[in-house]
Amino acid sequence: MQLLSKDAKSSLKQSREGWAMPLALLALAVGAFGIGTTEFVIMGLLPQIAADYGVTIPTAGLLVTGYALGVVIGAPLLTVLGTRVSRKTMLMGLMGLFVLGNLLSAFAPSFGMMLVGRVVASLAHGSFFGIGSVVAAGLVAPQKKAGAIALMFTGLTVANIVGVPLGTFIGQAVGWRTTFAIVAALGVIGLLGIAKLVPALPRPEGARLRGELTAFRNPQVLLAMAMTVLGFGGVFAAITYIAPMMTEVAGYADGAVTWLLVLFGIGMFLGNLLGGRYADRALMPMLYVTLGGLAVVLALFTVTAHNQALAAVTVFLVGALGFATVPPLQKRVLDHAHGAPTLASAVNIGAFNLGNALAAWLGGLVIAAGHGYTSPNWVGAVLAAAALGLAFWSAALERRTPAPAAAQAETGGAPAPTLVHH
Incomplete structure (x- = not known):
């Protein structure tokens, strides 16, 4: 070494x-x-x-x-x-x-x-x-x-x-x-x-394709990526169609959409910081709260979208709850990828965008089917709820088969990923 x-x-x-x-x-x-x-x-x-x-x-x-x-x-x-x-x-x-x-x-x-x-x-x-x-x-x-x-x-x-x-x-x-x-x-x-x-x-030593691919043999890594696709997909099911939803349903002027997106961005900013802070203390409970809250808020969005003030608050909450999942999910992939975190970490970023594309497509389908501009919110709620279910499954699996490296990382015993020998 x-x-x-x-x-x-x-x-x-x-x-x-x-x-x-x-x-x-x-x-x-x-x-x-x-x-x-x-x-x-x-x-x-x-x-x-x-x-x-x-x-x-x-x-x-x-x-x-x-x-x-x-x-x-x-x-x-x-x-x-x-x-x-x-x-x-x-x-x-x-x-x-x-x-x-x-x-x-x-x-x-x-x-x-x-x-x-x-x-x-x-x-x-x-x-x-x-x-x-x-x-x-x-x-x-x-x-x-x-x-x-x-x-x-x-x-x-x-x-x-x-x-x-x-x-x-x-x-x-x-x-x-x-x-x-x-x-x-x-x-x-x-x-x-x-x-x-x-x-x-x-x-790291041996940073080759075969070594990096070993991370994908860990079901916890795959579950975290699936949570990423579904959880963040829930966010973009709603946000992709925010412009027609806010102008046609909430009654906002076209020019207000930009500032609603700024409000969404502020929610993302605060949610990201809070997610990082509390994920270091209690990662899985943080995912339970954020994914569960996201599913509830997206479901309520079908109602709050008809009121301008409530719609604005909901846009903020979707951004905050959605991005509060990013640090804990990314950290969970790092924790369970052991000595080969780089490819798994990068693929998880791709999973966010896969979730974006999937949710935008599904949201477009329900709108095209004649269910209205608020219907993608139901799609988002279902996706977020599915991610929450995967979080509970992941925790149950971990209790049955604890991963030593992940346990070390949680207790501070494992070295940080970039300090592995080379």
Whole structure:
């Protein structure tokens, strides 16, 4: 077993002593902010992009679908390809790919090239959050891992509060291409921050495809990923169709939708922080509360959507409860993936996007069937309830066959994932 290099030990010591670690996580959060902005800002700019390229809105919607599928494909693919290099190097490469994709989008002469740019940018998404989660968890003591993961994901949630509405405003005011050029610049800042601030921790020994695939033999890893698909799918079943629901049912003006999405983003931000904080204390109880609460709130949304004030409160709660599940689910995958967390972590990020695509499709089906714009909320409630059922099943399975490594991680006995020998 090779130990950490002298420089890595020094960086890690500084991180644990409190001054370098927050800055390293800030660099990851900046990258997450850029990724979150480019993922969601497209929804507010579709009319302008469609008009510029002379395509229909549904055709322009392929830019959203293509991005989601790119995340699902890119997460495992690039993570596997990156097992031969250090995680810091891989994070820098992923940010470079993200910058390239957004530059292609900003200067694309045709819709086809714009779609290529979106897919290129999306390929970095899953691997960045997957590898970044492992790195973030490795910068802190075991009992603080979920909080560190949540701090990185704060960049994604802040993007929905600041980046998306600001990017939409800029795109509508001076052109959508400017928005993507600015996002590319954010990617450059994130890349430089990672290069300067993230410790050069070595990759684990034997970080090869066969070793990384062993994580998927653990039923707890698969159950956590299934909870991710269903739980976060519940959120997007409702939010995907928030615009017609709020304008046609709640009676809001079109311009109010942007601020309702900001409210959703604030809920995501607070839920993410609370999820990280309490998941470090009681992970499974946190999942019970958030998934159960999400199922109830989504079911009630079919009623509250008819009142403007109640609808706004519900939008906030959906964001808060939905994103409060992210740190505990990501941490649970890390805990049960043992010595091969990187691929499992990245695939779990892809699972979030798979949930998004599945829920959007199911929500569209019930609307098309004539059940109205509030009907996707029922779909979301059922998905969240199914995720809650899986959480209880996972806990029962764990009680029957306790995992020593997971138990060690919960008691602080296991080393953080990124500190494994190399």
